[in-house]
Amino acid sequence: MAYNIFTKAVLATGLTFAVSSAFAADVPVQSGASDGMLANTCAGCHGTNGNSTGPSAPTIAGYNPEYFKFSMAAFASGEFPSTIMGRIAKGYTEDEIAQMADFYAKQKFIPAKQEFDAAQAKKADKLHDKYCEKCHEDGGASPEDESGFLAGQWAPYLRMQLADYYAGSREPSKKMKKKMEELHEKAGDAGVEALVNYYASKQ
């Protein structure tokens, strides 16, 4: 595990699974679906086996299971801003989310085939190393990181997340916040956009 910020974030925010009690069903329902049965329901938006064909919905194949569980809980609680995942994440129990986390962790992450600006990508190599590599190892490609993949993730999706972090609607961990601020002071919006191209270039 590259950096154990995830566990700290959970402790710090007191984020827990409110999910299992959130069921609004008016009648008793059957639970106990298999991991594949549960996970395949997501493929219409995230792609077969979690590899999104883009351009904006994120690939979730190969995700670190701890981060997967964390983000589903954060969607359900409203901690993470979302257009639609907040509504969907509430539909699964903690156990079901854990099953899906294991299912997706086993799928191969396929880097997105997308366009990028090579010059910007090159420029951002150093920015990544300096500000982000500590937690997003291997240029943002390590499944050990308790965060989503940055390398090979769909660029429009990363842009949205970065915009939300800078706007304050998605709260980064304290240390990441500090690095993001340093990055912005040093390189400005152009530096952030260069980083997006850097991650998009990893195919």
Add this chain to the structure above:
Amino acid sequence: MSITRRGFMQSVGAATAVGLIGAPHLALGASKKVVVVGGGTGGATAAKYIRMADPSIEVTLIEANEHYYTCYLSNEVLSDERSIDSIKFGYSGLQGHGVKVVHDTVSEIDAAGMVVKTKSGKSYGYDKCIVSPGISLNYGAIDGYSHEAAESIPHAWKAGPQTSLLRKQLHEMKDGGTFVIVAPPNPFRCPPGPYERASQVAMFMKAHKPNSKVLILDPKPAFSKKGLFEQAWKKFYGYGTDNSMITWKGTPSGSDDNVVSAVDVASKTVTTGFDDVKADVLNIIPPQMAGKVAIDSGLANDKGWCPVKLKTFESTLHKNIHVIGDSSVATGMPKSGYAANSQAKVTASAVIAMLNGQEPGIPSYVNTCYSIAGHNHGFSVAAVYKLAEDESKIVSVAGGLTPMDASEEQLRREVEFAYSWFNNVTNDAFG
């Protein structure tokens, strides 16, 4: 197909009690055969997911057309937001998964003989048949409307040439003309569809024919995502003002005010319980029923839809035939592409289990439907479902609509995500 063989397979499955994936192939006897009728959203997904999970099963998909045009996002073809080619899909992806694709029209599914018969005279025996033929249009419900009349008064409720025809009529319409949409009664394919269509047509008019109007004649007192549509119509098209580009005329229950009972094809005039309305472009979306082949094969009830067991989508009328998608009565789920895709996976898993002599697993279903009502203005409905304990209905355990106070940025993102959904769901079915 002998009872003995099926009995044998069941005992093999039960004795080894293997998981779905990695089940040992049967060494003896011919492989198990699944025939899928209809290669639309539901059928294509089912065929692919069976082959992905159990390649020992021989899957034949019989589809009338060489290409499939998605209905979803076809409203954007009307407004030139996308091309007709962008909603066109072929079957090479499925062939890549080892699905045998046959282009032919199924004339009958013989449940007793367990054989599917086609127009060209071929027969395909099956152990399990999955039927996903979409809808048929009940032209007879509107006096004067017919398959032939649809050549000049399109329904465009099956995408393809009908979409192109309606687009052409909109583009050729004089500025100041009225585009009339006759909405269907419940239940029908894609509940928000007619209202998304009105939005896309108005979007086009605003840019190209600003004096034109859209009029929706609706036999219902309300419609899907009404609050969100009306909010968007106010924002973009002056809805609610004297100069509104869109007018919606609903029908209170018990009345027939805006129920269209007849059409005069030559003058493009429809008769409602209240009035005669003349259109410049007339789009009649007639009442709907299960796909014709499902009805002809005795799979439908007296209302024209196919009742199924909600755990496996096996017909309650005929064994070993599973009906999915728009044709089925999936109590609790709407008739949508996402629903068909989700039901197809539940069914694929159930069919594999049953062919291996196992109990079908507990199902899980999802539906989402995006609507694009203006530039950078999208919204959605989503639901996660589980099966009721008594299996009488599919129950929504979470979900809901885009909130009415969503920010501009959220609405913009929903358009982006709608396009991503389109790419992913079509790739999940056909790729």
